[in-house]
Amino acid sequence: MTTEEVISKLGLNSLSKFEHREVVGVFVSDMLSDVMAGAKSGNLWVTVQTHKSIIPAANLVDVSAVIITGGKKVPQETIDLATQHDIAILVTELPTFELVGKLYALGVVTQ
């Protein structure tokens, strides 16, 4: 599955500019160290964090996209930095639990 399909199937909004890529599994966490330790290259990263430091973290572990849940407002500087590093910032009004349920139904599971 690609980021393009995930966006259309879950009705996500993309905030940054990025190239679509293959999605491999999903990682859910709001603690950066947890993401650094556990997320794998190509994972979707589901979080409620919106501050700028999530971009270096996303970039370093090479996630395929960051999905920000709960309809959180993402600061413009986070979006700009994401565009600069070709990182997808996707947002949804759904809370994490519901979004993860939908991802699971789509067959995107932790690998």
Next chain:
Amino acid sequence: MIQKILGATVIEGEDRLDADVDFVYASDLMSDVLAFGKPNSALLTGLATQQAVISAHMAEFKGVVFIRGKRPKDGAEKFARENNLVMLTTDLDMYDACVKIDSIDGKSGSGAQRGAILPKREDILLNQEFHVEGSDFAKAGMASTQVKSMLKKIGVDPKLVRRVAISTFEGEMNVVMHAVRATIFLVITPKFIEVIIDDEGKGIPDVALAMESGFTTATEEMRAMGFGSGMGLPNIKKNTDEVNVTSEIGIGTRVWMKFLVNDHNADEGEEN
């Protein structure tokens, strides 16, 4: 001679280019220049400040060559002019510049050594410093991002890049959370990569405890941002081949990490 072989641009001292140079000394640490530099040398450095020129003068050098096209912006030119030093800048990096000069006559000086932690000058492919300010959450992670893109650019194995990047990120976050400021040294050789994070700050009272998973002194505010889950040093330990943390209360902490190149057995950093 040096100007020609490096294809360097003259910043100062056009009329003194024929000065005889006996040795070339390559270093970014000025105390090393003062300690080991021999008179009548040329200094090859990435430190583009007046301090480099002053140190060269103190060590009775004939001139300074700045690498990677760097030019000091402070009063270096004036100082060089007043003290009869030649100032050049070359687009080459430290390694290439050293190799080119070595190829002239092999009369290079003793290598650049930062204390006992750096390998011989000729083995260093890249030697870079980054500065990190404490409490600057807006820039947190920028240095490690730069480290990652540098390693990627020179073609380091992606798994190794990831381990270095993750460890550097954790170290950088620790500086942002707990220290006043720090310098991150990145040293790349064909056999290993070293990252040294030297901070000025309050220090760690019990290093062994800090190395334990989940131990944290982060504030509520930091934790709300997703930092400070007490996984930083454990994450570093997991992703490095060797790590050493030394700390002095009220002075600061040094985290030294070593990653072996081409050692697949040591690849504990998870990957797909």
